[in-house]
Amino acid sequence: MADTNRQWLLKERPTGMVGPEHFERVESPMPSPDPGAGEVLIKTLMLGFDPAMRGWINDERSYLPPVGLGEPMRASGVGQVVVSNNPALPAGTLVQGLLNWQEYSIAGADSLVPPRPLPQGIPPNMALSVFGTTSLTAYFGLLDVGQPKQGDTVLVSGAAGATGSVVAQIAKLKGCRVIGIAGGSEKCQWLTDACGVDGVIDYKHDDVSARLAELCPDDVNVFFDNVGGETLEAGIDHMADFGRIVLCGAISQYNNRERAPGPGNLMLLVARRIRMQGFIVLDYLDRADEAYGDIANWVMDGKIAWREDIQEGFDNIPATLQRLFRGENQGKQLLKLADPE
Amino acid sequence: MADTNRQWLLKERPTGMVGPEHFERVESPMPSPDPGAGEVLIKTLMLGFDPAMRGWINDERSYLPPVGLGEPMRASGVGQVVVSNNPALPAGTLVQGLLNWQEYSIAGADSLVPPRPLPQGIPPNMALSVFGTTSLTAYFGLLDVGQPKQGDTVLVSGAAGATGSVVAQIAKLKGCRVIGIAGGSEKCQWLTDACGVDGVIDYKHDDVSARLAELCPDDVNVFFDNVGGETLEAGIDHMADFGRIVLCGAISQYNNRERAPGPGNLMLLVARRIRMQGFIVLDYLDRADEAYGDIANWVMDGKIAWREDIQEGFDNIPATLQRLFRGENQGKQLLKLADPE
Numbered sequence: 001m002a003d004t005n006r007q008w009l010l011k012e013r014p015t016g017m018v019g020p021e022h023f024e025r026v027e028s029p030m031p032s033p034d035p036g037a038g039e040v041l042i043k044t045l046m047l048g049f050d051p052a053m054r055g056w057i058n059d060e061r062s063y064l065p066p067v068g069l070g071e072p073m074r075a076s077g078v079g080q081v082v083v084s085n086n087p088a089l090p091a092g093t094l095v096q097g098l099l100n101w102q103e104y105s106i107a108g109a110d111s112l113v114p115p116r117p118l119p120q121g122i123p124p125n126m127a128l129s130v131f132g133t134t135s136l137t138a139y140f141g142l143l144d145v146g147q148p149k150q151g152d153t154v155l156v157s158g159a160a161g162a163t164g165s166v167v168a169q170i171a172k173l174k175g176c177r178v179i180g181i182a183g184g185s186e187k188c189q190w191l192t193d194a195c196g197v198d199g200v201i202d203y204k205h206d207d208v209s210a211r212l213a214e215l216c217p218d219d220v221n222v223f224f225d226n227v228g229g230e231t232l233e234a235g236i237d238h239m240a241d242f243g244r245i246v247l248c249g250a251i252s253q254y255n256n257r258e259r260a261p262g263p264g265n266l267m268l269l270v271a272r273r274i275r276m277q278g279f280i281v282l283d284y285l286d287r288a289d290e291a292y293g294d295i296a297n298w299v300m301d302g303k304i305a306w307r308e309d310i311q312e313g314f315d316n317i318p319a320t321l322q323r324l325f326r327g328e329n330q331g332k333q334l335l336k337l338a339d340p341e
Numbered sequence: 342m343a344d345t346n347r348q349w350l351l352k353e354r355p356t357g358m359v360g361p362e363h364f365e366r367v368e369s370p371m372p373s374p375d376p377g378a379g380e381v382l383i384k385t386l387m388l389g390f391d392p393a394m395r396g397w398i399n400d401e402r403s404y405l406p407p408v409g410l411g412e413p414m415r416a417s418g419v420g421q422v423v424v425s426n427n428p429a430l431p432a433g434t435l436v437q438g439l440l441n442w443q444e445y446s447i448a449g450a451d452s453l454v455p456p457r458p459l460p461q462g463i464p465p466n467m468a469l470s471v472f473g474t475t476s477l478t479a480y481f482g483l484l485d486v487g488q489p490k491q492g493d494t495v496l497v498s499g500a501a502g503a504t505g506s507v508v509a510q511i512a513k514l515k516g517c518r519v520i521g522i523a524g525g526s527e528k529c530q531w532l533t534d535a536c537g538v539d540g541v542i543d544y545k546h547d548d549v550s551a552r553l554a555e556l557c558p559d560d561v562n563v564f565f566d567n568v569g570g571e572t573l574e575a576g577i578d579h580m581a582d583f584g585r586i587v588l589c590g591a592i593s594q595y596n597n598r599e600r601a602p603g604p605g606n607l608m609l610l611v612a613r614r615i616r617m618q619g620f621i622v623l624d625y626l627d628r629a630d631e632a633y634g635d636i637a638n639w640v641m642d643g644k645i646a647w648r649e650d651i652q653e654g655f656d657n658i659p660a661t662l663q664r665l666f667r668g669e670n671q672g673k674q675l676l677k678l679a680d681p682e
Binding site: 055061062063228232233241247248249250253254259260261262263264265266267268269270271272273274275276277278279280283 | 396402403404569573574582588589590591594595600601602603604605606607608609610611612613614615616617618619620621624
């Protein structure tokens with residue numbers, strides 16, 4: 001084992017775009033090699049990156065307490081148990097949980113997200129991508145919050161992302177017509193070819209509202225929004241009566257320096273009896289098996305396509321987070337630190 | 342019967358504040374004294390005014406078709422059947438429905454809102470105020486959409502209005518803590534003294550957000566919003582986790598010349614898992630008896646206070662609509678044209 005534990009600590013809260021300058025790379029003493037009862041010492045193998053992480057470093061009330069200044073950045077990851085004081089997680093077990101931007105961590109039942117073993121045969125990358133919380137987010141957000149019915153038109157923004165692409169494909173599996181909004185022809189092509197969506201809108205080149213009018217002549221029944229801002233406003237303009245807007249995130253807004261004006265057409269929610277609802281996947285973790293059962297079947301049957309964008313190197317961690325907000329990642333953003341032993 | 346039928350026709354669609362200049366007063370031929378099968382000829386006795394009427398004269402898709410240029414302005418009202426070709430509504434019956442800004446109208450089962458008899462003993466003013474659609478709106482919007490639980494904090498904007506004041510009082514009857522937002526000390530005093538709300542915010546004098554923080558230390562579980570704009574944004578800032586925002590209307594926005602920016606804090610809907618939902622009372626008309634049963638009991642038991650602001654005179658109809666948007670009405674805005682015979 002190493003003598004020191006490399007960590008990226010939150011140095012400063014960003015007011016605009018998050019970048020490497022907001023974190024500090026330190027070498028700290030190794031955590032105790034003698035974890036407390038029920039705890040395990042975990043070596044981080046792979047980290048996952050998610051737009052929601054931008055919200056975790058704002059100093060405001062949210063669904064998780066903010067990461068404190070001087071604390072390691074919070075992140076989901078996959079690791080391997082090095083020393084165990086928990087019979088359910090013996091040394092060598094591959095686990096996932098909130099492992100943070102550090103090489104080693106101590107975790108137990110009291111952790112915000114307690115470490116849980118990877119399902120048999122699932123490699124770290126898949127545990128964080130198609131079997132990760134982004135797929136749970138897609139599953140419960142679409143089915144539980146969005147309540148799509150067969151024949152519905154489902155609109156997905158951020159459709160080429162880890163969550164959006166799974167939303168689009170589950171909606172297709174449920175018999176819906178699916179329109180995806182993504183940035184750039186490469187992402188749009190992948191959505192059409194691999195994910196089988198019925199129509200795509202390239203927000204970098206198309207007039208989103210005009211294309212929505214063309215592609216959704218009967219309007220949108222379920223809008224799964226990962227983007228916010230102008231994309232949300234355009235979607236609202238094309239909602240059908242009794243439509244559902246699933247608010248999953250707002251990647252276009254996370255790095256705003258100041259509160260930006262919101263959609264100016266919320267009155268349409270009244271006239272068209274629309275439900276707009278936010279949700280957080282953590283509220284659904286006790287139903288995760290339900291989702292993973294379906295997702296595993298779909299993956300085995302080749303009905304869900306996904307992509308991973310795997311970066312490497314401890315020093316590249318903060319820059320990798322930024323890739324999400326620049327739209328540079330092609331698929332689930334991951335970073336590999338080590339192989340399992 | 343008169344020789345001519347006085348009407349106010351929609352002359353021009355307003356782009357900002359609606360006023361008398363957008364309507365034309367005409368004297369038209371009387372409707373046929375020989376109504377078709379199932380139809381009745383109705384003399385208008387009293388008109389009701391509602392902020393939603395502003396939306397009816399915009400040329401855009403909504404829950405009702407827009408009033409056409411040159412057509413009489415749509416309005417709910419109470420009238421008396423003069424000539425009947427419908428055995429269920431004999432001559433002399435007092436009825437309510439969409440009677441429009443005119444002295445006489447023909448209506449039947451095909452009307453947008455077919456005329457229905459007033460409940461026994463209910464005078465025209467009460468049929469349009471505490472037993473009018475504004476109370477149905479309050480009842481179903483709060484209970485069905487808002488789903489308040491005993492002990493919840495309920496925030497109501499436009500709280501001194503016909504809908505808001507009934508919302509506030511039903512919420513009190515359901516065991517909630519109720520905070521009302523209204524404009525001016527007179528309205529706030531009435532809310533406290535007659536409606537029994539637990540706290541009031543005078544948006545004309547108070548810092549709404551600061552007062553919300555004081556009055557709602559545990560945040561708001563149900564926000565019934567009639568106002569929109571900055572009021573909606575301030576309310577969102579103070580929502581509790583899993584809160585419900587009932588979008589009933591946005592009186593602050595109806596007369597905007599252009600689409601105004603919306604709330605800049607919709608991301609809180611995600612972090613706090615908030616449901617924001619619009620509704621239209623017309624969807625609940627088949628359940629009206631359920632509401633009227635409860636409301637009648639509450640009124641008879643003296644548990645619901647209400648006020649009426651009754652103007653008079655056919656020529657004053659368009660100016661009376663404007664009173665709503667200037668906040669001049671104290672209670673349900675009505676205009677009396679004639680007494681029953």
